[in-house]
Amino acid sequence: MKIYIADDEKSIRDIIGGFLRNSGYEVTAFETGDALRDAFEADPSDMVILDVMMPGTDGVSVCAAIRAKSNVPIIIVSAKDSELDRITGISMGADDYLVKPFAPMELVVRVGSIFRRMSFSEQVKAKNILSYGSIQLDIGMKKATTNGDTLDLTPTEFGLMAYLFEHADRAVSREELLKNVWKFDYEVDTKVCDDVLKRLRKKLVKTDVKITAVWGFGFKLEQEG
Numbered sequence: 137m138k139i140y141i142a143d144d145e146k147s148i149r150d151i152i153g154g155f156l157r158n159s160g161y162e163v164t165a166f167e168t169g170d171a172l173r174d175a176f177e178a179d180p181s182d183m184v185i186l187d188v189m190m191p192g193t194d195g196v197s198v199c200a201a202i203r204a205k206s207n208v209p210i211i212i213v214s215a216k217d218s219e220l221d222r223i224t225g226i227s228m229g230a231d232d233y234l235v236k237p238f239a240p241m242e243l244v245v246r247v248g249s250i251f252r253r254m255s256f257s258e259q260v261k262a263k264n265i266l267s268y269g270s271i272q273l274d275i276g277m278k279k280a281t282t283n284g285d286t287l288d289l290t291p292t293e294f295g296l297m298a299y300l301f302e303h304a305d306r307a308v309s310r311e312e313l314l315k316n317v318w319k320f321d322y323e324v325d326t327k328v329c330d331d332v333l334k335r336l337r338k339k340l341v342k343t344d345v346k347i348t349a350v351w352g353f354g355f356k357l358e359q360e361g
Contacts, residue, residue: 137251141165142172142195143187143213152185152213155240156247167191169198176202183247188214188225196228203229207290209250213238219327226331231292233328249318250291266301269345269359273298282343292317293336300347300357309354 139161143149149165156163164181166172170192176184184202186195193201199210212225217235225233232246266273270282278294280287289297295317300308310329318329333355337347344360 137182138162138164139183139185139247140172140176140181141185142167142169142190142198143185144168144190145187148187151240152243155244159244159248161247169193169195173198173201176206176208180206180208183209183211183250185211185213185243185247186230188212188216188221196225199225199230200228203290207288209291211243211246211250213243222327223331226328227335229290229335231290231332233331266298268301268304268357270343271297271301271340271345273301282345287339287343289336289339292332293339296332296336300355304357307350307354307356312354 139156141149141152141156141163143152143165144167146167149167153163153165164175166175167190169186169190172184172186173193175181184199186199188195195212195214199212202208202210210230211232211234212230213234213236214221214225215236222233222235231250234243234246264274264276266275271287272281273279273294274281275298278291280289280294280297296313299313299317313329333347340346346358346360347355348358350356
């Protein structure tokens with residue numbers, strides 16, 4: 137799998153790149169988000185890792201520009217750790233948000249988690265199509281449709297929807313989603329789960345499917361009408 141990294145600090149590029157290469161990934165590092173965006177437009181990667189504060193276009197804006205054209209997984213790494221910063225990054229299309237400083241192996245784990253999430257069809261096995269209300273998920277094609285129209289979902293959003301569809305008869309907890317969709321086997325902040333769900337809910341507004349909150353526990357699918 138090919139990963140593009142943009143960070144204006146060479147030491148961080150070298151450390152992140154080294155750990156990812158040692159884990160078997162092909163890595164290309166860039167000093168600016170603009171350089172990464174140009175390279176992605178010419179030859180898309182399988183994942184993008186973006187710092188926020190860089191010369192030229194900031195990482196969140198680069199994330200939004202890439203997301204407008206592609207559903208490639210995007211991880212934002214940033215020294216900005218406020219709730220607003222994290223929500224902004226997720227709202228602009230990031231799949232994960234990691235606050236600096238962080239252990240390089242934590243990033244490697246999160247990268248692996250996202251790539252495993254993209255292979256969600258292996259877990260669904262024999263079921264090629266999942267349906268709920270007006271929405272159909274084609275697991276093999278990683279395609280979501282509603283009444284014949286395409287729902288533009290990121291890999292994380294698609295994996296989350298597929299898991300909820302598989303367990304539509306009950307509520308699922310945040311911890312269960314983090315373990316089975318995000319593939320985190322250790323204690324982790326559940327806010328990223330909530331942020332992605334908020335983004336996904338906006339995409340379902342014109343469908344008859346809702347993701348409702350179960351207070352103090354998690355989420356459940358509901359069909360309107």
